[in-house]
Amino acid sequence: MDVTTGARRHRTKAAIFSAVFIGLGQLYNKQYTKGLLYMIMAQLFFWNYYPIAYQGIRGLITLGDVPTKIVAGNVIKGDHSIFMLIHGLITLVLILLFAGFYAMNIYDAKKNGELRDEGRPVPGFIESVRRAKLRNFPYLLLLPATCFVLFVTVMPLVFNVLIAFTNYSAPNHIPDRSLVDWVGFRTFYDLFAQESWRTTFFGISVWNVIWAVASTLSVFFSGLLLALMVNHPKIKFKKFWRTIFILPWAVPQFISILVFRVLLNGSFGPVNDIIIKLGLSPVPWLSDPTMAKVTIIIVNLWFSTPFLMALMSGVLTTMPRDLYEAASVDGATGSQKFFKLTLPLVLAATAPILIMQFAFNFNNFNLIYMLTDGSPNHPDYYYAGSTDILISWIFKMTLNQSQFNMASAVSIIMFVFITVFSLWNYRRMKTTQEEDMV
Amino acid sequence: MSKLLNNLVVIGIYMVFAVLLITTIYPLIWVVGTSLNPGNTLMVSTMFPDQPTIAHYVDLIRNTDFVLWFTNTITIAIANAVLSTALVAATAYAFSRFRFKGRQQGLMTLLILQMFPGFLSIMAIFVLLLQTKLLDTHLGLILIYAGGSISMGTWVMKGHFDTIPKSLEEAAYIDGASHTETLFKIILPLSLPAITFVALNSFITPFMDFILPQIVLRSSEKMTLAQGLYNMVANETNSSFTTFAAGAVLVALPITFLYMYFQKYLIHGITAGADKG
Numbered sequence: 166m167d168v169t170t171g172a173r174r175h176r177t178k179a180a181i182f183s184a185v186f187i188g189l190g191q192l193y194n195k196q197y198t199k200g201l202l203y204m205i206m207a208q209l210f211f212w213n214y215y216p217i218a219y220q221g222i223r224g225l226i227t228l229g230d231v232p233t234k235i236v237a238g239n240v241i242k243g244d245h246s247i248f249m250l251i252h253g254l255i256t257l258v259l260i261l262l263f264a265g266f267y268a269m270n271i272y273d274a275k276k277n278g279e280l281r282d283e284g285r286p287v288p289g290f291i292e293s294v295r296r297a298k299l300r301n302f303p304y305l306l307l308l309p310a311t312c313f314v315l316f317v318t319v320m321p322l323v324f325n326v327l328i329a330f331t332n333y334s335a336p337n338h339i340p341d342r343s344l345v346d347w348v349g350f351r352t353f354y355d356l357f358a359q360e361s362w363r364t365t366f367f368g369i370s371v372w373n374v375i376w377a378v379a380s381t382l383s384v385f386f387s388g389l390l391l392a393l394m395v396n397h398p399k400i401k402f403k404k405f406w407r408t409i410f411i412l413p414w415a416v417p418q419f420i421s422i423l424v425f426r427v428l429l430n431g432s433f434g435p436v437n438d439i440i441i442k443l444g445l446s447p448v449p450w451l452s453d454p455t456m457a458k459v460t461i462i463i464v465n466l467w468f469s470t471p472f473l474m475a476l477m478s479g480v481l482t483t484m485p486r487d488l489y490e491a492a493s494v495d496g497a498t499g500s501q502k503f504f505k506l507t508l509p510l511v512l513a514a515t516a517p518i519l520i521m522q523f524a525f526n527f528n529n530f531n532l533i534y535m536l537t538d539g540s541p542n543h544p545d546y547y548y549a550g551s552t553d554i555l556i557s558w559i560f561k562m563t564l565n566q567s568q569f570n571m572a573s574a575v576s577i578i579m580f581v582f583i584t585v586f587s588l589w590n591y592r593r594m595k596t597t598q599e600e601d602m603v
Numbered sequence: 604m605s606k607l608l609n610n611l612v613v614i615g616i617y618m619v620f621a622v623l624l625i626t627t628i629y630p631l632i633w634v635v636g637t638s639l640n641p642g643n644t645l646m647v648s649t650m651f652p653d654q655p656t657i658a659h660y661v662d663l664i665r666n667t668d669f670v671l672w673f674t675n676t677i678t679i680a681i682a683n684a685v686l687s688t689a690l691v692a693a694t695a696y697a698f699s700r701f702r703f704k705g706r707q708q709g710l711m712t713l714l715i716l717q718m719f720p721g722f723l724s725i726m727a728i729f730v731l732l733l734q735t736k737l738l739d740t741h742l743g744l745i746l747i748y749a750g751g752s753i754s755m756g757t758w759v760m761k762g763h764f765d766t767i768p769k770s771l772e773e774a775a776y777i778d779g780a781s782h783t784e785t786l787f788k789i790i791l792p793l794s795l796p797a798i799t800f801v802a803l804n805s806f807i808t809p810f811m812d813f814i815l816p817q818i819v820l821r822s823s824e825k826m827t828l829a830q831g832l833y834n835m836v837a838n839e840t841n842s843s844f845t846t847f848a849a850g851a852v853l854v855a856l857p858i859t860f861l862y863m864y865f866q867k868y869l870i871h872g873i874t875a876g877a878d879k880g
Contacts, residue, residue: 218607251734302782303701307709310694310753316714317750321727328726394620397615408863414626415862417811420851421830423836425631427844435633467626475870530814535833558813563726572726587715 176278183274187267190274194281198290203239203270210263225253228331232344246331246345254324298459328573335567352574366575367547373554377527380465385519387466388473389511396481425464454551456540461552465519465532480514520590528556555579638848659849669850671824672831679809679827682745687752688798688803695760696786700844716754729818744819748808758799763797764790799868810858828854830845
């Protein structure tokens with residue numbers, strides 16, 4: 166008993182010392198420079214930041230309690246709830262970093278205590294720095310990217326999630342005119358319980374899914390067909406056709422979308438002009454709710470097919486020829502070859518791309534916003550038109566209507582959907598890419 | 604019989620091609636035609652104007668902020684390309700060549716983040732930039748673009764790094780090279796296709812993207828091309844369509860050539876990324 170505690174004496178003591186006071190364990194291990202450095206850093210940080218951190222956390226919990234008032238004609242600024250929320254978040258990140266430093270300090274003391282227990286020398290300051298540099302090189306490489314991802318992607322995501330649990334919305338809860346409060350799940354409750362919100366949400370969701378599926382499938386098959394046609398052995402000037410058909414892919418998408426917006430304009434668009442000159446009645450391309458949806462899918466076909474065609478052409482050239490010859494020998498018909506050979510092989514090769522396209526189309530804001538702007542109007546919808554998808558609805562709620570909490574609630578539902586989708590996708594991929602992840 | 608059918612198929616294909624040719628080319632020719640058409644309205648515009656004029660181009664450059672938008676976009680594009688490529692290369696190198704704690708979780712995180720378009724948290728970005736005084740600055744936009752490109756580019760770049768045989772570096776290490784030296788002298792030069800893909804993509808994004816600039820850049824003199832052109836079309840008076848057409852041609856021409864030229868890199872880059880994840 167005595168022996169075992171004796172053998173573990175230094176590591177336990179050092180760890181406890183460091184847990185009580187940052188840097189103390191290092192001093193105990195006779196790493197004086199490191200210990201002092203840790204102590205100074207920890208004390209400087211703690212005493213400088215402690216009041217700010219306290220304020221930040223308090224702000225995060227209360228979201229401010231001094232409303233802006235007008236006293237005798239003068240505006241007396243109150244708390245700005247949203248800024249307090251952000252300060253709170255940043256504080257939280259810093260506290261987590263400090264906690265990480267604290268944990269590392271204990272771990273380091275224990276590690277060096279272990280060395281002493283085993284009767285080995287404890288590395289000096291310069292030696293430790295050198296070792297850390299070698300071991301942590303990959304982390305050093307990842308540091309800038311991590312910071313970027315943290316502040317540009319993760320922080321906004323967390324902030325966004327938090328907003329959904331507040332009442333941050335026009336007209337009554339816009340800082341710094343008035344305060345914002347935590348309201349729990351009430352926003353979600355409203356979304357599903359209030360008739361108009363529910364109608365809007367489900368209506369848009371259904372169209373969004375239909376749009377994503379229809380656009381992905383239509384582009385897939387038109388791309389495959391076009392590739393098959395261009396690669397048909399009897400077709401001449403293959404290079405010419407391929408160049409022509411790839412063109413829409415090379416033109417910047419927003420330009421094509423805007424051009425189509427003008428071309429298909431109901432009253433002065435050139436396309437309807439031609440149709441009228443041909444003696445037919447004009448088509449309500451963008452003004453009829455159903456027709457507008459069809460138009461969106463057609464316009465998407467126009468500029469998305471070329472990419473798939475180029476991709477499929479590549480896939481088709483790698484198709485094993487002997488399989489087709491074997492099928493011919495067995496008396497397979499053309500359609501049999503297509504459905505039993507070409508389609509499965511192409512699908513297997515392009516499945517990841519299809520999933521990416523689906524995810525992209527699901528949130529294809531540019532197309533919807535620039536082509537139709539969500540119009541034509543839908544009388545039953547809150548802040549949305551007939552062709553709006555979830556992301557453009559969120560955009561409108563945020564930038565035009567200041568319905569921040571509802572926008573966040575809807576985007577959380579989208580987050581969940583996307584996460585489930587990508588996890589499932591990742592699982593599926595992992596089975597084929599096992600060796601890469603180890 | 605079978606030969607007849609075959610011929611019919613070929614004729615059918617040519618007919619389809621003819622239709623596609625018209626639908627593909629028509630919008631493109633229409634824009635060019637309109638931009639060269641005298642007069643300001645669409646009603647009088649014909650596909651092939653009798654007396655082509657460059658008045659709209661002159662008008663575009665003299666009377667709108669087009670040149671300014673163009674410089675803005677180029678600045679953002681170059682800064683974004685440099686910053687993104689550096690970030691992505693460092694990240695991909697770490698993931699490809701080192702085995703460390705949290706590596707798998709890191710890769711997984713990137714994969715999931717890639718699925719979230721940056722603009723999903725529009726409102727958060729808006730408020731965060733406002734807080735950090737980066738709203739309505741190009742720097743703010745560049746930082747957001749660069750942050751977004753990491754999750755997208757890293758997998759492509761890592762996929763490419765993985766195909767470079769390790770024996771090359773091991774030889775270099777034996778000769779006393781450091782990690783940084785092998786990265787710059789061996790891995791990067793061998794990964795030109797992947798680097799081109801990432802750099803090109805980040806260069807082109809500011810030309811194509813609309814939603815992020817619309818959130819970040821508020822004043823007219825800071826806008827990018829996409830915003831400026833959208834505003835020309837969005838206000839439904841049809842007088843500015845001809846100017847828009849001129850602008851559209853000026854923007855589309857160089858990018859179209861760029862895309863056609865780098866076709867292979869761009870299409871295969873996406874496939875390579877998808878293969879690996």
